[in-house]
Amino acid sequence: xxxxxxxxxxxNAEIALQKAGFEVISAEIEQNQLENYIINNxxxxxxxxxxxxxxxxxxxxxxxxxxxxxxNNTDNIDVQYAKDQGLHVxxxxxxxANSVAELVFAHLLGLARNxxxxxxxxxxxGDFNFKGLKESFTGNELRGKTIGIIGINTxxxxxxxxxxxxxxxxxxxxxELKSITISIEFFDGQGVEFSFNTIxxxxxxxxxxxxxxxxxxxxxxxxxxxxxxxxxxxxxxxNCSNGKLIDEIALINAIEDGKVKYAGLDVFENEPTPNIxxxxxxxxxxxxxxxxxxxxxxxxxxxxxANKIIELLNE
Numbered sequence: 638x639x640x641x642x643x644x645x646x647x648x649n650a651e652i653a654l655q656k657a658g659f660e661v662i663s664a665e666i667e668q669n670q671l672e673n674y675i676i677n678n679x680x681x682x683x684x685x686x687x688x689x690x691x692x693x694x695x696x697x698x699x700x701x702x703x704x705x706x707x708x709n710n711t712d713n714i715d716v717q718y719a720k721d722q723g724l725h726v727x728x729x730x731x732x733x734a735n736s737v738a739e740l741v742f743a744h745l746l747g748l749a750r751n752x753x754x755x756x757x758x759x760x761x762x763g764d765f766n767f768k769g770l771k772e773s774f775t776g777n778e779l780r781g782k783t784i785g786i787i788g789i790n791t792x793x794x795x796x797x798x799x800x801x802x803x804x805x806x807x808x809x810x811x812x813e814l815k816s817i818t819i820s821i822e823f824f825d826g827q828g829v830e831f832s833f834n835t836i837x838x839x840x841x842x843x844x845x846x847x848x849x850x851x852x853x854x855x856x857x858x859x860x861x862x863x864x865x866x867x868x869x870x871x872x873x874x875x876n877c878s879n880g881k882l883i884d885e886i887a888l889i890n891a892i893e894d895g896k897v898k899y900a901g902l903d904v905f906e907n908e909p910t911p912n913i914x915x916x917x918x919x920x921x922x923x924x925x926x927x928x929x930x931x932x933x934x935x936x937x938x939x940x941x942x943a944n945k946i947i948e949l950l951n952e
């Protein structure tokens with residue numbers, strides 16, 4: 638069987654698949670050439686990232702496909718239609734959770750200490766306005782502050798663990814779960830458990846100093862004009878989950894009005910061409926959808942996908 642990895646695959650995952658009898662092809666195929674490539678090369682399974690569209694027309698045409706694997710979110714894949722046609726659709730639920738959580742706090746810590754602004758200003762004024770910049774960039778500590786986490790998944794839990802380690806108060810909002818227990822294990826084998834009761838979204842919005850989103854794409858924005866109005870003044874928002882969860886125009890307006898002090902965004906409504914108003918806003922900390930882009934996470938993701946392919950197709 639042939640596996641096409643459109644954004645590459647780790648060497649260890651490739652070796653594991655080859656040992657199980659699969660042929661692995663790592664190739665970046667243009668979208669308009671993908672259908673013919675799959676058919677002409679008798680591809681049985683395809684592994685994709687964010688840049689490849691797998692929609693109904695392609696699924697119907699590529700009748701030989703048995704499995705679709707994806708490394709990030711599913712905005713570019715018609716998952717339900719693929720499943721209805723009998724294809725296996727697999728992803729990695731846990732492999733990148735720690736990577737995502739660490740980027741949440743890379744943004745959050747940087748924002749709280751004004752690193753997003755000082756990194757811009759120091760190269761321009763650091764040689765003649767050092768003292769002035771020092772006075773301008775007095776920041777805030779995270780300890781004792783409340784972080785509201787919207788959604789409960791492995792990434793949300795990993796984010797909560799870091800927050801707890803920093804001494805933050807953690808609150809959750811989730812429509813499905815009423816309570817959650819989080820276990821934190823330390824380097825020496827010791828551990829501690831924390832139990833939480835979830836609260837309504839409106840309550841979370843009103844109580845949080847910071848908000849981090851960890852939820853799948855919805856039919857409408859999770860955070861829009863009405864939600865911003867319910868937040869505390871000077872709130873900080875982090876989104877490393879999905880670019881269609883926050884109304885970006887409402888976010889820009891909320892920053893200009895002083896409701897939102899700053900925000901960290903790793904995902905955007907219009908990728909790969911984010912709104913220019915976001916790119917130019919000095920109160921934003923920005924990254925190009927790199928939440929799961931660590932060497933450790935990539936290795937774990939690829940190995941998890943490889944193991945699932947072997948389990949499902951090597952029968």
